[in-house]
Amino acid sequence: MIYPLKVGLMLAAFLGGSTLAAKGADVYGANCAACHQPTGKGVPGAFPPLAGHFSALLATGTAGRTYVEHVVLYGLAGKIVVGGMTYNGAMPAQKQLSDADLAAVLNYVATSWGNKLPKGQKPVAAAELTKLRAKALTAAAVYKTRPAVK
Numbered sequence: 001m002i003y004p005l006k007v008g009l010m011l012a013a014f015l016g017g018s019t020l021a022a023k024g025a026d027v028y029g030a031n032c033a034a035c036h037q038p039t040g041k042g043v044p045g046a047f048p049p050l051a052g053h054f055s056a057l058l059a060t061g062t063a064g065r066t067y068v069e070h071v072v073l074y075g076l077a078g079k080i081v082v083g084g085m086t087y088n089g090a091m092p093a094q095k096q097l098s099d100a101d102l103a104a105v106l107n108y109v110a111t112s113w114g115n116k117l118p119k120g121q122k123p124v125a126a127a128e129l130t131k132l133r134a135k136a137l138t139a140a141a142v143y144k145t146r147p148a149v150k
Contacts (some may be wrong), residue, residue, distance in 0.1 A: 013089065020105075021108065021111075022102075023101070023104040024104035024105050024107050024108025024109075025112075026069050026089070027097065027101045027102075027104055027105040027108070028105050028108050028109065031094060031097065032050075032105065032109075033048040033104070035091075036048075036049070036050050039051065039113060040054075040112060040113040041113075042082075044085060045085060045086075045087070046087070046112050047055045047087070048080060048082040048085075048087045048091065049082060049083065049096060050113070050115070051112075051113035051114060051115065052083070052108050052113070052114055052115065053083065053149070054068070054109050054110060054115045055114075055115040055116055055117075055118065056108060056149045056150065057147065057149060058117065058118050059118045059150075060147040060148070060149065061147075063145070063147040064147045064149075065121070065124075066132070066145070067142070067145050067146055067147055068106060069102075069106065069124065069128060069129055070132060070135075070137060070142045070145060071091060071133050071142055072093075072094045072097075072102050072105070072106065072129075073093060073094065073095055073129065073132055073133055073137075074093050074095070074135075074137040074138065074141070074142050075090065075091050075092050075093035075094075075139035075142065076090065076091040076142050076143055077090040077091075077138075077139035077142075077143055078139075078140060078143030078144075078146075080143075080146065081143045089112050089118075090139060091139070093139065095133070096115055096145065098126075099126040099127070099129040099133065100126040100128045101149075102124075102126070102129050103123075103125055103126040103128070103129055105122050106124040108116055110123070110124070112119070
């Protein structure tokens, strides 16, 4: 027998998850898609792809996870190579967004266009960003923390 409370909790979890996914998609569409494109494929030579590459950054472990969180908070400035193509632009900080919105967009990117959270990693929580927001990093300092990606 399934109890009404159990059904209600399962439904709330399901609806909450879809709400967070929708929020992440909305935040991405409003703040990221102009450069990284709605498909996450970026613009060759100008804006790097997130599709496929984001998972590789997360797969480097804590360093990669912290790096992507720092990128959205503080921006990025410096030459990077993604998929054999060099990008030498700058990404502006997105500190104007709430920690909840930043977590939602990071989780959206981490699970879109073939990206997957690496085994054992949990979705990004707003509290992680709140903690990192206390630092005062420059986009150039964030660049220096970029992990090597296979």
